[in-house]
Amino acid sequence: MSRWEPNARGRLERAALDLYREHGFEQTTAAQIAERAGLTERTFFRHYADKREVLFGGASVMEEFFVETLTGAPETAGPLDAIAATLHAAGALFEGRYEFARQRQEIIMASPELRERELNKLASLSRAVADTLERRGVPADAAHLAAEVGTAVFKVGFERWIGSDGTRPLEDFLGEALRELRALTAGC
Structure with missing residues (x-):
């Protein structure tokens, strides 16, 4: 094997997904993934x-993106408006990644260990959003509530997107979920 590996990360990702789907997550080793790649x-x-990080390595990138985008929202934006703008922008992170996201989610849903890891990553995202909102001056309780709501909107929109045929962007599904939330809370 050569010393220089063009697109090594992408090759490892593709090999891991293929092996996880063929043999299951638990039965696949890092050595097998490397060999396949x-x-x-x-x-x-x-x-x-x-081997879990092949599926979750992008979570830190997404969390950083959410924090940076939320931090850059106009100071006049309320917590939910700032989160809405962040969700709108987040769709770009998944552009061209529909098939990977769909296969990834299929693998995660087949493993209790991976489902737990996914929930932990979402909880970490929610904490990061809440902390960012608090730094923007939002009271702690309100910041945590807004962060949980924003994370739920992301989760629902994402699940709908990967359950679709992939012809529409994630941003559309996130926007729909956010509009549904607003409609639900309008009558409260």
């Missing part, structure tokens, strides 16, 4: 801490 196991561990 035409790389060494050492290269695998240069890119991922463990």
